[in-house]
Amino acid sequence: MRIIVAKDYEGMCVNGANLIAAQILLKPDCVLGLATGSTPCGIYDRLAGKYQAGELDFSAVRSVNLDEYVGLSPENDQSYRYFMQKNLFSRVNIRPENTHVPDGLAADIEAECQRYEALIAGYGYPDLQLLGIGLNGHIGFNEPEDQFPVATHRVALTESTIAANSRFFENPAEVPRAAITMGIGSIMRAKRVLLAISGENKKEIARAALCGPVTPQVPASILQLHPDVTVILDAAAAALL
Numbered sequence: 001m002r003i004i005v006a007k008d009y010e011g012m013c014v015n016g017a018n019l020i021a022a023q024i025l026l027k028p029d030c031v032l033g034l035a036t037g038s039t040p041c042g043i044y045d046r047l048a049g050k051y052q053a054g055e056l057d058f059s060a061v062r063s064v065n066l067d068e069y070v071g072l073s074p075e076n077d078q079s080y081r082y083f084m085q086k087n088l089f090s091r092v093n094i095r096p097e098n099t100h101v102p103d104g105l106a107a108d109i110e111a112e113c114q115r116y117e118a119l120i121a122g123y124g125y126p127d128l129q130l131l132g133i134g135l136n137g138h139i140g141f142n143e144p145e146d147q148f149p150v151a152t153h154r155v156a157l158t159e160s161t162i163a164a165n166s167r168f169f170e171n172p173a174e175v176p177r178a179a180i181t182m183g184i185g186s187i188m189r190a191k192r193v194l195l196a197i198s199g200e201n202k203k204e205i206a207r208a209a210l211c212g213p214v215t216p217q218v219p220a221s222i223l224q225l226h227p228d229v230t231v232i233l234d235a236a237a238a239a240l241l
């Protein structure tokens, strides 16, 4: 596990964008596993800047997103499909048909989970998987549990995740209670992982995930067992390492 501590959020994003850009230069038709949340926004800004400066070409890149809320349409501004369109896809030349996010409106959620897992497997799993981390250690929407969930599945969100995500919704009652997420097994099959952690409020979970025991109660801790992980933190998130 490589750990890079940047001075601040800006520095963390510069590092993260450089690593993703290097992946695209190395393999122009790479499969990127992408994440949502506030942490990657600055990374996506810089990737869009590199594209606009003519430094990066997304025309052959394929992308698979980690997760999506159950019940939100792509037009809903809180859906993860909407987030990705706004923050990255509409700003670079990635082909719409090469971008994938689970369908939160699928009539049969179980079938959608199976379809999505088969899609990722068909791609041979991501060349590079970008991750953020939840305050309780979740990655994607894999919440603390008694065992690591393997494949893409439907998950009931914990109260702490619902509370954390309610800041994005006008009315807390609108925060979805369930999501579709890639499993821990799907994430661990990525060839490389890039975990971004920012902010003072993440310092305890950063220490637990990176330095504590590997346990499904801290889902991100399993990354300690992955052979190729780079963690980028700002100084505030790294304070307890």
Ligand code: GLP
Residues within 6 Å of the ligand: 035, 036, 037, 038, 039, 040, 066, 067, 131, 132, 133, 134, 135, 138, 139, 140, 141, 161
């Ligand atoms: C959501 C997403 C995660 C993300 C987490 C942290 O729960 N499903 O993929 O890592 O939020 O978000 P933030 O970066 O805003 O703290």
